[in-house]
Amino acid sequence: MxxxxxxxxxxxxxxxxxxxxxxxxxxxxxxxxxxxxxxxxxxxxxxxxxxxxxxxxxxxxxxxxxxxxxxxxxxxxxxxxxxxxxxxxxxxxxxxxxxxxxxxxxxxxxxxxxxxxxxxxxxxxxxxxxxxxxxxxxxxxxxxxxxxxxxxxxxxxxxxxxxxxxxxxxxxxxDMRTRTYADILVNNTRTDIVGRLVTEAAVLNTLGSQIEAHDQDTQTDNFRPELTKEELFKISEMGDYVLEHISEKLNLRELSDHLQIPAKKIQAGIRFLYGCSANDYVTRLRLEKAKELMQTTAKNISEICYSIGYQSRSYFSKKFQETYGMLPSAYKSTLTKDRLFYEISYRSLAVPSIQEGDVDEIVQRARQNNLQFNITGCLIYHRKIFFQLIEGNKHDILSLYDKLCQDHRHTDIQLMWKGHKIKRDFDNWSMATLTDEKGLNVKVQGDIQHIELGNVLGNLSQNSLASESLWRKVRNTIKTSDSSGR
Ligand SMILES: Cc1cc2nc3c(=O)[nH]c(=O)nc-3n(C[C@H](O)[C@H](O)[C@H](O)COP(=O)(O)O)c2cc1C
CATH class of the missing domain: 2.60.120.10 (Jelly Rolls)
Known part of the structure; x- marks a missing residue:
């Protein structure tokens, strides 16, 4: 290979x-x-x-x-x-x-x-x-x-x-010291707030440890943290408890009672894992929570500030800026000013009366409407199944999806994914379309190539058409091609 x-x-x-x-x-x-x-x-x-x-x-x-x-x-x-x-x-x-x-x-x-x-x-x-x-x-x-x-x-x-x-x-x-951090990095599969902080700290620690080893160019395999693996694990999961009590004042003694680990060891463990004090770690969790609330709720900054346990908005802003290089208000406006895009992908069943000509009509109308709202995406029609990905401003995407759900030309709509992303995948397509008859012309590594739908999907049974992983594969194949043109 x-x-x-x-x-x-x-x-x-x-x-x-x-x-x-x-x-x-x-x-x-x-x-x-x-x-x-x-x-x-x-x-x-x-x-x-x-x-x-x-x-x-x-x-x-x-x-x-x-x-x-x-x-x-x-x-x-x-x-x-x-x-x-x-x-x-x-x-x-x-x-x-x-x-x-x-x-x-x-x-x-x-x-x-x-x-x-x-x-x-x-x-x-x-x-x-x-x-x-x-x-x-x-x-x-x-x-x-x-x-x-x-x-x-x-x-x-x-x-x-x-x-x-x-x-x-x-x-x-x-280098056995780097191993401890790389081990945490590889074995942490959590992607929520706590998991992200574990990953970030492990990345920085792995990096720091490698740079140090490069500088010294000596063997450092005698390094051992004083904490047991179980204690380190408990401390790395402590973030869950902190998040559950994020709006309260938290102190080290309480955390120590909860984990049944002496406060000093918690401090040492946090320093080992995250390279900062317990206080700074809790601050970081609060700020990550603030970011998540800005991304996922309509709360204003004051509401967010109080809900994550800060009494003073100016202190919150100061900490936020120190950590992320911008004020909370600036971060919030990057989310709303079209800097982040929203995607919905779904699949559905065409009603029996639908012909390819009807699909052309849907696409023409879709392209006109989508241009107006700066919505882009891709529609696939294969053996009576629609797969569609739409991307754009969150509000516009959600209202288009509402309309789509009420459209009688298809049924059994199954949402596959919805969420934010940083970049559009179909920038130049008000609605790229792939059907059994026409296929799609795309640029692959500089050359225009014709993609046949059959080649993308392979020989499929009706069962596998319902599988989510298949549609992810289709989506990835089309995304990998440079979708410029048309
Ligand atoms: C499979 C399928 C995909 C569609 N895709 C879009 C689309 O991307 N954009 C759009 O505006 N309408 C799309 N439609 C049509 C909408 O459901 C709806 O009929 C249309 O937006 C109404 O437009 P109008 O308000 O201009 O009449 C699609 C319909 C189907 C069945």
């Missing part, structure tokens, strides 16, 4: 994996997971985009065949920090004859250069757990978040001389 991987934003890249492995893709805001369960293998690859310019890739997978990845770097210089938790992989640059082995528990760093290529081989038939932290220092610097811009600056200074104008590769020592 050889996957020619084009460097792009993390979700686009993961989608390339999905199409290649015929896997399922589950997207969330700032995160996505590829789920593989077919003849090519089993497991998952998850990505998290923590802030612009800082993302993590986590592999937890067993492949039936060796997978060769030819990664083609196209963005500006990015730093790849890799760590194999279980298993090993191979790497080489194109001009090299032999692959080099990246061992289990070994730190490795690659600094890319636009236009260059690196080959990787993921082994077959053995469990493979690995994390990659990818840093684009320029993008991070632009994020305006003080703690992160400092980190980006540090990285640039550390690697300035080593990686001026060529690809840089560093294979470090076996």
């Amino acid at each position: 050889m996957l020619a991987l084009e460097e792009a934003n993390p979700i686009e890249m993961l989608r390339q994996f999905c199409v290649y492995l015929n896997a399922d893709l589950i997207e969330d805001l700032g995160a996505a997971t590829l789920v593989l369960d077919n003849e090519k293998g089993k497991g998952r690859i998850s990505i998290y985009e923590l802030i612009p310019g800082l993302s993590a890739w986590i592999y937890d997978i067993v492949l039936e065949e060796e997978l060769e990845i030819k990664a083609h770097f196209s963005k500006e210089k990015c730093y790849y920090f890799g760590y194999n938790l279980v298993g090993s992989q191979l790497q080489k640059f194109p001009e090299e004859a032999e692959y080099k082995k990246l061992h289990q528990h070994q730190n490795f760093i690659i600094i890319s250069k636009p236009g260059e290529v690196s080959h990787f081989v993921v082994p077959k038939e053995i469990p493979y757990q690995c994390c990659y932290i990818i840093v684009n220092p320029k993008e991070m610097l632009a994020s305006n978040i003080h703690s992160k811009t400092k980190l980006a600056q540090q990285l640039i200074e550390t690697f300035e001389d080593t990686a001026n104008d060529q690809m840089y590769r560093y294979f470090g020592d076996i």
